[in-house]
Amino acid sequence: MSNAVIRIENLTKRYGLVTALDDISLEVERGTIFGLLGPNGAGKTTAVKILTTLARPDGGKIEVIGTDILKDPVRVRSLIGYVPQELTVDPYLTVQEHLRYYADLYHLSAVGKDSRIREVLGLVGLAGYENRRARYLSGGTKKKIDLACGLIHRPPLLFLDEPSLGLDVQARRDVWSYILRLKEQGTTSFLCTNYMDEAERLCDIVAIIEHGRIAVIGSPAQLRSQLKRDVISIEIASADEHQRKELEVLEKAVSQLRIVQGTVKNGTQLKVYVESNEIALPQILQSAASLSIPIRTITYSRPGLDEVFLHYTGHPFADERKIDA
Amino acid sequence: MLEFAQETKAQLVRWMIHLRREPFNMAFNLLNPVILLIFMGGAFQGLAQDSVGGDYRAYLLPGVLALTVFGNSMAGGIPLLFDKENGFLLRLMSAPITRVSILVSRFLAININTSLQCLIILGLGFIFGIRIATGVGGVLTLMVIGLLLGFGVTVISLILAFILENHGDFFAILGISALPLSFLSSAFVPVDSLPVWMRLIAWVNPMTYTIDAMRSLILSGWHGSLLAQMAVALVLFDGAMLWFGAKVLRRHLA
Numbered sequence: 102m103s104n105a106v107i108r109i110e111n112l113t114k115r116y117g118l119v120t121a122l123d124d125i126s127l128e129v130e131r132g133t134i135f136g137l138l139g140p141n142g143a144g145k146t147t148a149v150k151i152l153t154t155l156a157r158p159d160g161g162k163i164e165v166i167g168t169d170i171l172k173d174p175v176r177v178r179s180l181i182g183y184v185p186q187e188l189t190v191d192p193y194l195t196v197q198e199h200l201r202y203y204a205d206l207y208h209l210s211a212v213g214k215d216s217r218i219r220e221v222l223g224l225v226g227l228a229g230y231e232n233r234r235a236r237y238l239s240g241g242t243k244k245k246i247d248l249a250c251g252l253i254h255r256p257p258l259l260f261l262d263e264p265s266l267g268l269d270v271q272a273r274r275d276v277w278s279y280i281l282r283l284k285e286q287g288t289t290s291f292l293c294t295n296y297m298d299e300a301e302r303l304c305d306i307v308a309i310i311e312h313g314r315i316a317v318i319g320s321p322a323q324l325r326s327q328l329k330r331d332v333i334s335i336e337i338a339s340a341d342e343h344q345r346k347e348l349e350v351l352e353k354a355v356s357q358l359r360i361v362q363g364t365v366k367n368g369t370q371l372k373v374y375v376e377s378n379e380i381a382l383p384q385i386l387q388s389a390a391s392l393s394i395p396i397r398t399i400t401y402s403r404p405g406l407d408e409v410f411l412h413y414t415g416h417p418f419a420d421e422r423k424i425d426a
Numbered sequence: 427m428l429e430f431a432q433e434t435k436a437q438l439v440r441w442m443i444h445l446r447r448e449p450f451n452m453a454f455n456l457l458n459p460v461i462l463l464i465f466m467g468g469a470f471q472g473l474a475q476d477s478v479g480g481d482y483r484a485y486l487l488p489g490v491l492a493l494t495v496f497g498n499s500m501a502g503g504i505p506l507l508f509d510k511e512n513g514f515l516l517r518l519m520s521a522p523i524t525r526v527s528i529l530v531s532r533f534l535a536i537n538i539n540t541s542l543q544c545l546i547i548l549g550l551g552f553i554f555g556i557r558i559a560t561g562v563g564g565v566l567t568l569m570v571i572g573l574l575l576g577f578g579v580t581v582i583s584l585i586l587a588f589i590l591e592n593h594g595d596f597f598a599i600l601g602i603s604a605l606p607l608s609f610l611s612s613a614f615v616p617v618d619s620l621p622v623w624m625r626l627i628a629w630v631n632p633m634t635y636t637i638d639a640m641r642s643l644i645l646s647g648w649h650g651s652l653l654a655q656m657a658v659a660l661v662l663f664d665g666a667m668l669w670f671g672a673k674v675l676r677r678h679l680a
Contacts, residue, residue, distance in 0.1 A: 153520045179522035187513035193447045194440065205436030206521040208429045250517075 105164075106131045106258050106289050107152065112161035114147055114313075121147040123313040125161070129306070131257075134280065134290045136304030138297070138406065140418060144313040145293035146186060149262050152291065153183045166258060179207065182256035186263040186293075190243045192236035196227055199235065199246050200253055207254035221249045225279050241272025248279060259283065261292045265299060277303055297406045297418065309410055316413040324409040330362055331378040332408055333385060335371045336398045344369070347394045354388045365417055374408065434527040434534075437518075441535030444505065452543065455498060459490045459547055463554070466614075480645070484556045487547070488568075488640030489613030492633050494543050495572045497604050499579035502536035503587030507596055510587065525679040533580050537573055544572055556644070564643040567653075574660040575636045581667040588678040612637045635659035 107129035114122040122144045129135040137145045150156035152165060154174035163170045166180045190199060200218040209217065222228050225245045235243055244264070251259060264280065265273040280290055280303055294300050300307050301321050308318040317324060335351070337344045348371055352364050355373055360381045362374045375381035378401040389396050410418040445452065467483035506528070509515035518528065548558070548565060558564045590596050608614065610624055611633035617625055628634045639656035642649040 150516075155516055155520055175522045178520055181520070183517060183520040185513050185517055189512065189514045189517045191440065191514065193444050198440075198443065202436050202440055203521070205432050206518070206523055208432055208522070 104131045105129060106166050107135075107291065108162075108164040109152075110162045112148070112151065112163060113159050114144075114151060114156070115159050121313050122151070122158075125310075125313075125315055127308055127315060127318060129289065129291060131289055132284065132287055133305040134284055134292060134303050136300040136307045137291070137293045137310055138295070138300045138304075138307050138410075139310035140295055143295075143310045145295075145310060146262055147313075148310070149183075149260050149291070149293055153181060153260050154178055179254070180256060180258060182251035182254070182259040184247050184251040184259070184261045184264060186266055188240065188243045188247060190235040190238075190246045193234065195232050195234050196222070196238075196246055196249075197231040199250055203250040203253045209254060217253065217255075221252050224252065224282065225249045226275060239272070241268050241275065244268060244272065244276060245279075248276065252283070256288070258289045258291065261290060263293055263295070265294075265296065295418075297410075301406050307406065309406075309413055311410075311414050317409070321406060324406065325404050328404045328408060328412055330374050330376055330404060330408075331381075331401055332404050333373040333375060333378060333381060333399065333401045335373065335385070335389075335396055337369050337371075337394070337396060347392075350392055351389055351394050354392060355385050358384050358388070360384065365411065367417070374404075430524050430527055433521075433523040434531045437527060437531030438534050441505070441531065442538070445535070445539055452539065455494075455501075456543055456546060458497065459494045459543070460550060462486065462493070463490050463547065463550060467554075481556065483551070483554050484645055485641070486614065487551050487556055487644055488637045489608065489611075490547060491544050491568065491572065491640055492575060492611075492613060492637045493604060493608050494547060495540050495576045495636075496579055496607065496633065497600075498540040498543065499536055499576040500583050500603060501600055502532060502580050503583035503585075504593060504596055504600075506532055506584065506587040507590065507593050511593065519679075528679070529584055529675065532584065533577070536580055536583075537576050540572060540576055541569055544569065558644050559647050560643045564648075567643055568640055571636055571640055571656060571660075574657075574664065575632065578632070578660065578664040578667040581664075581671040585671050585674050588675060607631060607633055612641070632659050632663040 105128040107127075109128070110126050112122055112125040113120070125148070137148060139145055147156065151158050152163065152170070154170050154177050157171070165177045168176050168180070170177050194202065197218065200221065201214070204214050204218065219228070222231065225248050227242070227245050227249060230238070230242065235246060238246070248261075248264070251261075261280065265276050268276065277299070280292070283290060290303075292299075292303065305320060306318065307321055307324065309316040309324075319327070335348075337348050348366060348369070352366055352371055355361050355371075356364055358381070360375050360377065362376065364374070365372045373381070373385060382399070382401060386396075386399070404412075407418045463483060463486060467486045471482045506515065509518070515528075519525070548568070558568075560567065586596055586599060590599075610620075610627045611617070611631045612628065613633065617628045617634060620628060635652075635656040636659075639649075639652045642652045
């Protein structure tokens with residue numbers, strides 16, 4: 102018997118002439134964290150809305166925890182938790198009132214309701230905040246309320262749409278640690294993100310989505326190892342006109358090297374994709390020296406998911422909102 | 427059924443918390459009817475006394491009550507529109523609730539709020555010496571008439587909340603709906619004293635029948651024919667709105 106909690110076959114969704122999701126098929130295994138990774142507008146939120154029964158697909162068959170989402174959406178809703186991208190807290194309610202509200206919407210019985218609320222508040226680090234009104238709390242704390250509300254009914258499957266969007270570094274790490282703790286407790290998470298590091302840090306399986314199509318699916322390690330290439334990052338001192346031209350010259354020169362598979366220039370940085378760091382590094386340094394181009398830093402690394410994205414989609418990830426963590 | 431009660435109660439409690447924690451909102455809502463009753467009532471007292479045959483404030487009171495019911499019910503959908511705009515509603519819809527509970531809880535919240543405001547206005551009328559001719563029974567009947575009018579208007583408001591894209595449009599509609607409908611009824615002057623074209627509109631305006639029935643309860647006593655006319659007009663109005671609302675809202679709450 103399959104261990105899949107989500108089974109999607111040939112899912113298609115159109116909005117007018119735009120195809121938001123184009124013939125998507127995938128499965129999500131129980132107890133894993135599955136990440137749908139892609140830039141804004143790739144179709145991630147549409148996919149989550151369909152899986153959470155908030156939008157209807159135009160084609161395909163979708164089962165969530167063994168239930169067809171079109172045949173019995175109410176049962177699906179009772180089995181899943183959903184934490185949307187936007188903060189959906191009510192500024193007038195206290196933290197505890199939010200939890201009571203959702204406990205009743207998920208029909209929790211009076212017996213054990215209070216203890217479950219305490220348990221969930223403890224899990225997301227909100228113990229002591231019970232009587233604080235959401236209006237006066239930080240964005241990170243509001244996100245924790247959202248997360249707690251999504252967990253109140255012990256859902257075996259949790260949908261998280263951009264869980265760390267707009268959070269500061271500490272709040273982001275907190276949210277990550279709660280998601281990992283939920284996994285330890287057996288909860289499956291379906292996560293949408295456009296943060297490479299989030300996908301890399303949390304997800305067991307990542308599906309890269311672009312223009313409504315799945316480009317590739319696999320574990321982050323598998324995806325990286327499939328590339329069979331390393332990355333060398335070269336940075337010049339400043340972005341002035343002269344140095345930018347020098348970087349262009351360097352890019353042309355290294356592109357001629359047989360070991361180089363490709364290059365991507367971004368501001369003051371040049372990424373060079375090579376078969377092997379060890380062989381390529383001296384050759385690149387030699388090119389730079391012969392052209393008298395001053396390099397501030399040069400580093401090499403195994404490829405990350407951004408390189409995987411580039412490889413499978415043919416262009417770099419439009420990660421405009423990248424934050425450092 | 428128990429689950430329906432639980433989820434409706436949870437949503438109603440949320441609306442009641444809003445009411446409790448934003449008392450100024452209710453105070454501002456009361457401002458217009460109070461201004462009408464005190465200032466307009468006072469300003470036109472001498473002028474209108476002859477044409478309405480008595481205390482103009484008492485004459486105005488049912489119009490002010492109907493206007494309060496109309497204004498509150500019409501604005502009642504706004505919090506749902508805000509919920510729609512900020513994603514709260516979508517999240518609510520991801521829960522295994524009966525969709526009707528969203529509408530029922532909002533309807534109850536609006537009408538609890540409206541009834542409270544109507545009681546405050548009646549209390550204010552009492553201070554100005556207005557005595558309800560039909561006594562406590564009349565006050566209760568006024569409340570029921572308010573609910574009957576409020577039902578249909580609330581449905582319109584809920585429809586607007588779901589079909590409009592932003593609250594700016596909603597406020598615009600809200601701003602231009604209440605006053606013309608009041609002038610096109612018997613709220614401020616008897617219908618017979620209106621120009622013919624306005625009289626024609628007043629005759630199909632459910633506010634007219636609401637106000638006439640309320641006015642009889644406040645000024646003179648129980649008038650079966652006026653109450654029957656009001657009941658027929660409001661049941662027709664409510665029925666039509668419910669039929670139309672069910673068609674529209676079913677699409678938006680699927």
